[in-house]
Amino acid sequence: MTEQQYAELARGLSEGPPGWVELRQGAADALVASGFPGPRDEAWKYTRPAALLDHDWAPAEGDPPEVDAEADPEADVVLVDGRLLRARAAPGTTVESIRQDSFGVGHILGEDPAGFLALNLALARDGVAVRVPAGVSAKLVVQHVATGGERLGAARHLINVDPGGELLLVERFTGQGPAFTSAVVEAHVSERASLVHVREQAEGPGVPHHGVVGVNVGAGGRYHAVSVLGGAGTTRVELRVALQAPGAHVSLDGLVLVAGREHADHHVRIEHRAPGCTSRQAFRSLCAGRSRSVFTGNVVVAEGAVGTDAAQVHRALLLSDDAVADARPQLEISCDDVRCTHGAAVGALDAEALFYLRQRGLGELAARSLLTEAFAAEIVDALPDEALRDALRARVAGWLGAAS
Amino acid sequence: MSETLLELVDLHAEVDGKPILKGLSLALRAGEVHAVMGPNASGKSTLSKVITGHPDYRVTGGDVRFRGASILELTPEERAHQGLFLSFQSPVEIPGVSTAVFLKAAVNAVRRARNQPELDAAAFLRLAREKSALVQLDKELLSRSLNEGFSGGEKKRNEIFQMAMLEPVVSVLDEPDSGLDVDALRIVADGVNALRSPERAMLVITHYQRLLDHLPADHIHVLVDGRIVRSGGPELAGEVEAQGYAWAREAAAGAAP
Numbered sequence: 001m002t003e004q005q006y007a008e009l010a011r012g013l014s015e016g017p018p019g020w021v022e023l024r025q026g027a028a029d030a031l032v033a034s035g036f037p038g039p040r041d042e043a044w045k046y047t048r049p050a051a052l053l054d055h056d057w058a059p060a061e062g063d064p065p066e067v068d069a070e071a072d073p074e075a076d077v078v079l080v081d082g083r084l085l086r087a088r089a090a091p092g093t094t095v096e097s098i099r100q101d102s103f104g105v106g107h108i109l110g111e112d113p114a115g116f117l118a119l120n121l122a123l124a125r126d127g128v129a130v131r132v133p134a135g136v137s138a139k140l141v142v143q144h145v146a147t148g149g150e151r152l153g154a155a156r157h158l159i160n161v162d163p164g165g166e167l168l169l170v171e172r173f174t175g176q177g178p179a180f181t182s183a184v185v186e187a188h189v190s191e192r193a194s195l196v197h198v199r200e201q202a203e204g205p206g207v208p209h210h211g212v213v214g215v216n217v218g219a220g221g222r223y224h225a226v227s228v229l230g231g232a233g234t235t236r237v238e239l240r241v242a243l244q245a246p247g248a249h250v251s252l253d254g255l256v257l258v259a260g261r262e263h264a265d266h267h268v269r270i271e272h273r274a275p276g277c278t279s280r281q282a283f284r285s286l287c288a289g290r291s292r293s294v295f296t297g298n299v300v301v302a303e304g305a306v307g308t309d310a311a312q313v314h315r316a317l318l319l320s321d322d323a324v325a326d327a328r329p330q331l332e333i334s335c336d337d338v339r340c341t342h343g344a345a346v347g348a349l350d351a352e353a354l355f356y357l358r359q360r361g362l363g364e365l366a367a368r369s370l371l372t373e374a375f376a377a378e379i380v381d382a383l384p385d386e387a388l389r390d391a392l393r394a395r396v397a398g399w400l401g402a403a404s
Numbered sequence: 405m406s407e408t409l410l411e412l413v414d415l416h417a418e419v420d421g422k423p424i425l426k427g428l429s430l431a432l433r434a435g436e437v438h439a440v441m442g443p444n445a446s447g448k449s450t451l452s453k454v455i456t457g458h459p460d461y462r463v464t465g466g467d468v469r470f471r472g473a474s475i476l477e478l479t480p481e482e483r484a485h486q487g488l489f490l491s492f493q494s495p496v497e498i499p500g501v502s503t504a505v506f507l508k509a510a511v512n513a514v515r516r517a518r519n520q521p522e523l524d525a526a527a528f529l530r531l532a533r534e535k536s537a538l539v540q541l542d543k544e545l546l547s548r549s550l551n552e553g554f555s556g557g558e559k560k561r562n563e564i565f566q567m568a569m570l571e572p573v574v575s576v577l578d579e580p581d582s583g584l585d586v587d588a589l590r591i592v593a594d595g596v597n598a599l600r601s602p603e604r605a606m607l608v609i610t611h612y613q614r615l616l617d618h619l620p621a622d623h624i625h626v627l628v629d630g631r632i633v634r635s636g637g638p639e640l641a642g643e644v645e646a647q648g649y650a651w652a653r654e655a656a657a658g659a660a661p
Contacts, residue, residue: 360510374500
């Protein structure tokens with residue numbers, strides 16, 4: 001379908017409070033005005049926008065079905081094809097439907113969205129507005145379930161972590177195609193606050209996935225994201241972080257597990273807008289079959305952002321001759337007295353290590369799997385709690401056998 | 405007479421199309437320790453890799469037999485399951501793989517192949533504690549990444565520790581002395597000596613006689629240019645030490661057709 005047709009669908013969705021409807025109508029207009037990104041759009045050089053639009057996606061109608069069988073009992077918030085099935089707040093925090101509490105939507109990612117960001121807002125059925133008050137420390141698990149049927153599961157979240165607050169936000173994407181996941185988060189991390197954001201994309205095949213995360217970090221605040229991609233077909237996650245006041249810090253960790261003809265794209269933009277901020281990026285891609293991993297790491301250091309310390313590393317392990325990994329570091333530095341480093345490496349499994357393990361009696365698959373687990377270990381170990389580490393470790397351990 | 409465990413028969417092998425082993429024959433019987441001595445580039449390391457099935461080395465003639473049956477068609481892990489072990493000259497460092505996790509997987513892979521019950525975590529740790537004491541290996545190294553940041557001596561001791569854990573029938577020790585000072589050498593040699601038994605055989609590859617002072621061999625073979633040019637008893641090691649390899653090279657040149 002064209003952007004006009006998606007906009008028409010959006011205009012037909014009139015439920016919800018006036019503020020919410022107005023936002024979405026505005027986004028529908030913005031979608032028509034901007035259109036989807038084209039093949040010549042530099043930001044989409046290696047990922048075809050058309051791959052995300054390979055069906056005529058339609059928003060889910062009515063109330064969400066019960067999906068207890070699939071829903072994680074641990075999940076505080078469950079969305080089914082973008083509709084809110086349940087939402088409970090962690091103690092001391094507030095969690096509301098974004099339809100009721102949409103003030104602030106667009107403040108970080110822009111009041112005039114374009115392309116897929118406009119599509120998300122125009123067709124978002126729901127999402128959550130979360131506030132973590134000053135001094136409160138909380139964990140929130142959000143599960144997005146895709147149920148197939150060519151549905152567009154679009155969800156929009158807004159997170160506010162007040163000064164000194166701490167939130168561990170786990171977003172887990174599950175379910176089956178054909179469906180399209182479009183998930184957008186805007187987050188304010190206030191001064192001295194911390195947001196750890198684990199984003200685990202785990203839908204089955206036939207679920208193209210597009211995610212955008214926009215984060216503003218205040219003085220002495222900290223944002224740490226761990227993004228896992230793979231298994232769903234074409235996935236693209238954009239992480240846009242602005243370090244707005246002195247001493248703000250961001251760490252972005254990414255792990256890509258792609259096989260077959262899967263395609264995963266991490267698109268990062270970090271803006272150092274104030275002096276003395278630090279940013280770290282550690283991305284690792286494991287590519288089997290004819291898959292492709294794309295990484296773009298854009299670091300912008302504004303005038304006056306003295307004492308900036310930015311580091312970026314992307315490493316890819318190609319497990320077949322037909323797999324491809326692209327890494328594009330992009331540094332735009334308008335300030336002296338900064339330290340910006342970047343590194344990228346692409347390689348195959350170490351044949352000598354493989355022989356060593358097999359000589360000790362490990363079968364070839366077990367040996368290859370152990371080496372791929374080792375490659376992913378740096379990202380797995382960066383996860384903040386043991387249960388998350390165990391789950392990701394198990395996913396990596398099972399991945400190669402399933403991919404071979 | 406005791407059983408022949410490993411037999412190399414007129415073995416020819418090449419790497420990257422370059423012939424390295426040019427007709428090498430050798431037989432190890434149960435209970436024996438053989439040493440292969442030779443100058444650099446004589447084919448010593450190639451020998452260890454060919455026996456254990458490294459995929460980069462191509463056997464172009466002859467045979468490798470384990471307990472009477474050819475193992476040339478077997479994968480490296482199948483050879484390990486039968487009881488072949490290689491102590492690497494330069495053990496690889498594998499960041500991110502814990503020594504304990506790897507070794508437990510290896511021990512249980514070998515035990516499964518031999519129809520022995522697998523070890524659970526507690527039994528594995530008990531065994532590891534006992535065997536690591538054999539080579540005075542700090543147990544703390546078990547929780548670290550495999551060989552990563554280990555000293556040269558720790559890497560070599562880790563090899564012998566793994567050998568003790570895996571209980572191989574035939575062990576090939578590729579320069580277990582390289583890079584070790586005399587104290588470390590003694591620890592490694594003592595560990596290896598403790599693993600000698602009437603049911604096992606060992607093939608020790610070395611450049612220097614020094615190792616054999618601590619790890620006495622029953623038979624010595626001198627390898628030059630891919631062939632064994634002389635074999636003899638323990639006294640041969642002294643001759644090599646006294647005369648260097650030049651005479652052996654001349655002997656090899658004389659023997660060449």
